[in-house]
Structure formats: C-alpha cells, structure tokens
Amino acid sequence: MAEPATATQAAAPVVALLKNELDIVIPTIRNLDFLEMWRPFFQPYHLIIVQDGDPSKTIKVPEGFDYELYNRNDINRILGPKASCISFKDSACRCFGYMVSKKKYIFTIDDDCFVAKDPSGKAINALEQHIKNLLSPSTPFFFNTLYDPFREGADFVRGYPFSLREGVPTAASHGLWLNIPDYDAPTQLVKPLERNTRYVDAVLTIPKGTLFPMCGMNLAFNRELIGPAMYFGLMGDGQPIGRYDDMWAGWCTKVICDHLGLGVKTGLPYIFHSKASNPFVNLRKEYKGIYWQEEIIPFFQQAVLPKDCTTVQKCYIELAKQVKEKLSKVDPYFDKLADAMVTWIEAWDELNPTGPVPNGKAA
C-alpha cells in the first residue's frame, strides 16, 4: 500500500539545480497546505500561484516561499480582452502561469500531490528528477529497450545506431503518480478502490509519431523550447467540457515536438496523489470528451505541419487553423477553441516579446 513520504528533510538536496531558471506553477482554488511537505525541495525556487475561482478569497501561502500570486482579477487586468482564452473554474487556468513566467523551465504540480517514497523508503525529490530528465537528451527516433540510455547504469543497446546516440533536446518531462492513478471517470466508477502501487524505475522517450495522454499533475517542460504549445484550452465555467485541458496541451505539444525534432519523456518521477475526485462529477465533465476524443485522436495522428513552421508559435497557429477546418464539424466548441488558441499565442507573444526562440530543426 503506497504512502506519502514523511522524512523529506533528510532527502533535501545540497544543491538546488536550476534555482534561478525554473518556476513552479501551482493552480489552486482551496489552499496550499501541501507545500509544507514539499518545502525542503521547493523552497529554493520561485513559485507562481494561479488562484482559480473567487478572487475575493485570500489564499494563504506558507511562510518562507518566494512567490507571485495571480487571481482572476489579475488575469483580466493583465490580458484584457485576451483573458477570454484562460479558463475559469478549472485547473486549466494554470497555463496563465506559464505565460507570465520569465524563466526557462516550468514545473507544474497539483495541490493534492505529495512527496512519494521510492521502494527503499526514501523520499522522492520529484523536481530534481524532472530537471535531470529535461537536462539530458531524448531519443525519439529509435526505441532503446533499456529505456533512458542517459541514466546512471544504463546505455544504448546493441543495434542502436551511433548516429542517433546524441539524441535531441528534451522539451517535456511527464511524471507519474502512486496511490490514486489518473483514471477517467468510467474507470474510476468501475474500480473505485484501485491504487497504483507499482514503482516502475524507468524514464523513457515517447517515440516520434506516437501520441500519449499527458497529465498535468506532475509535469515539467522547457518553456523556451515548447512553452507556447502548453495551452490548456477552454475548460470549466461556461464550457461544455472539463478534464481534457492537459490532454489537449499534450496532443498539441507532441505533434509540435515531433515536427521540430524535440523529445518528450515519461516515467519517473513519481508523486503521491492523495485525492480521488468525485467520479460522478468527473463523468459529467468528461462526458463529451470521451466521445470527442474518438475524432480528436485521429485528427492529431494525421496532422501534418508544413516545413515553413519553424517556431512553436507558427506550428501552433497552423494547428489552430487545422482544428477550425477539421474539428468544427464535430462541435462548434472546436471553433471557439481554435480562436482561443490564436488568442493564446497573441497573448504569449505580447507578454514574451523577445522574438522567435531557438527550436529544434523542423522535420
């Protein structure tokens, strides 16, 4: 039976890697008590809190953390009419944090995620593992059977071409969850007691051309390489769908990464996910998504980006165009979403006016 770690102090790093280059983005509607447990790992870093829901409520941030906090009023003030692209009453609002950050890397975590233990009982510094994942190359063009060849104690196996052993830059690191697994509502209803107790000691690159369901609970990415693709869509209040924010961002991100020659890793680190949300509430939110994903997945699997899309923004605008062309017929929601995708990029470029950032080579 998985349990969260308690002895986090003992596992605190001597050196906080990328201390001044990484922001931790946390969406919250309730409180940030969970930060106490993460203190030894997170305290050296700057936090961006995105407060969802009622802006008149005060969210207390535990003492000693360096942070900026944005509520809905702030989002409206900063983005003006473009604020329409940021979801309300849904953790999708977190992507506002990505946009206002000035750092190279982002780590995002949900407020019901705690420090997990590895099989030896040691507290897992999830942030440290994400940083390792992001700072070492990915290998999307050929699968390595011993998983991440850049990890200690592993390497490329016989038959792996040497010309592919340099790898490509890693754009995103997707972590996993012990205890409450990230199941959809129907699965939760059928298996309410299932807990993930399997610690799989692997990090692997998701191969080029393969899509995956990206969960936003425990995720890190290189903002300079892929930031603009991490738009978490229109969810929550006034929208016909919820709990597909991270999925949408993940599919867009993967298509763009594949096009630009960037890598996405999945696997370690694990966090301990403590809260199972109400499956009936989830079902209502996901309901349309369960049908729509049958159309959405083939759309992304077949999406081709033209060679002249050499930046993330250009790729994203092109994707938005294709969403409007091909998915509007599924539901008018996608028409709105395509517009919001464009608004997002406009807002991103306004808040981040440094011009096109260096990317991997377009495929």
Place this chain on the structure above:
Amino acid sequence: MSLSIKDDEIDIVIGALRPDLTSFMNEWRTIFSRFHLIIVKDPDLKEELKIPEGFNLDVYKKPDIDRVVGTSTSTIFSGYSCRYFGYLVSRKKYIISVDDDCYPAKDNKGILVDAVAQHITNLTTPATPFFFNTLYDPFTEGADFVRGYPFSLRSGVQCALSCGLWLNLADYDAPTQALKPEERNSRYVDAVLTVPARTLMPISGINIAFNREVIGPALLPSLRLGGEGKFRWETMEDIWSGMCVKVVCDHLGHGVKTGMPYVWRNDRGDAIASLRKEWEGVKLMEEVVPFFQSVRLSREAKTTEDCVAEVANVVKEQLGSKDPMFARAAKAMVDWVKLWKSVGSST
C-alpha cells in the same frame, strides 16, 4: 484477462553454442520441466552435448539438420542462428527462446522470475500499439488505461512477439561494453509495454517469445556478418530479424511488447577482443535503421510469408547494391519463406 494456455501449446527452443548444458538446464529445471524442449546444437560445435536427465526434449544436431533441409542449406543455421531450425520444426503455437548463457533472474523482492509464465502472459494479453499508455501495460494486475486513452483503442490487438530483458550482462554492443567494462545492469524495471506502431527498436534474440502461428516465418536467419562469431557482440542476425518482424507486425496489425521478463545473463567473452575483431555490425546499423524505417508494404501483402517476401524484395532492390551481405540476406529471406512453406508448415 489472459487465455488459459495448455503446457503442450508451448515449445522452448534453445540454441546450444556451448556443449555443457548441465548447469543451464538444472537452473531452469523448475521452470522448464513442464514443457517440451527443442535443443538445437550449433552445427559448428564439435564436442558432444551434455544434457541432464528429466526433461521432455528433442535434440537436433548437424546430421538431423542436414537430413531435414539438405547439406547445402544447413549452413544457414550456424552459430546463434541454429535456434531458427528449432522454430522451423516446432509445431507448437508459442515458442520461448533464451540464450544458453542465461539463467533465471530474481525480481526486486528476491523472488525467482518465471520467464516462461511472463512471456506467455505477454503473448496472451492484448498489445496496444496505436496510443501510448503512460501506466504501461493496462492489462497487468493493478493497472489500467489512463484518462485520455480513447475507448475504441482499449481492446488492443494480438501480441505476436514478447521481448524480454537481461540483468547483469546487458545486451550492449562491443564498443559500449568495452568502454564500461565493469557496468552491469542491476535495474529491474517492473513493466511491460507495447512498442508503438511504426516505432522500431533493436530486438535482441537473447530472451524472446512469439506466437509461431501468427509470425513464425518472420523470425529468420538471413543477415550474416562477414566475421560473425560465437558471442552476441559479434552478431547482428537477431537485430536484423527483429527489424523485419516489427515491420511485418506493424503492417499486419499485430503487437510487440517489451520489458519483463528479465533473465540473468552470465558474464561471457571479452568486449575488447570482440571490438578488435568486428566493427562491421555497428557500422551496418547506420544503413539498416533508416532503411527499415522507410519500408512500406503493399496492401496485397496479407500473410506473414507475403510480407517477408516483399521485405526481401525491397532489401534486394535498395540495399543489395550497397553491400553483397545485403544481397545475400535478401536471398536468404526468399529461401527461408520457401523452406518454411515446405518444412515449417503444419501438415
């Protein structure tokens, strides 16, 4: 979720490259003794085989191979390729094959891994090649499909090939092992996952299992290095065969899994000696990988035999002129399909 498989649907095929199989067989006894074994002796091996009592097995040596396929053809079964003779003459549905220098491994809890049972579980539960499940094999106890996984893809496809891994001596090439002579694989990764469609990988022959009825003809002896030797560092035959199998599986809609089970691979050989002797295999992969990544089979190729024949044709056309080794490999593939049809098919 797995079907219940009878023991007599399984053959365990061992290629004997060393004469004394006593400790190998004894170590595997508790796991192997229920099953029928096919032991194929490397036709180049001069010494007599030593095999302990108490197993249900058939042993094939050079004279037997000559009798079945003819003396001119029997050369294709030299070295590690001797196991393919076992695949050819087996009449069982599932085949499990491990190298004769591999022993049962222990998992993270110290429990002996039943590699046969795990391979059979892999082969008899669906594979999911069209969309990646972040919790790995969704059919494993305690796991499932995650949020965002399309429901229409959740029944999966038949798994045709199960690729296991190795603790201790990992399957590195000679340069890699020579650079890190002390490195041993001690990481037990508790996962099985489906290799996504159109993703290729180096499929090692050291620890594999497959559904012979579905893809038997696609595991084949065809690429032979000029200096091929009796250590895995000095071969590429399984890597080549594995690329063919994956392309065929992708085309026919079958799945390939990788991960558990682990076997314990004994230290054997000298990476530096192999390195000095043979660079060929390493250089070859630079051509082989992009080639297989570009292969597209026609709609008319509906059986495994047809697929293999088509791959052979493309090999001949596109690689044949680059190196006579490829031309020979293409011919070997065509010959293999004929051999499979005459000897390998059930009567």
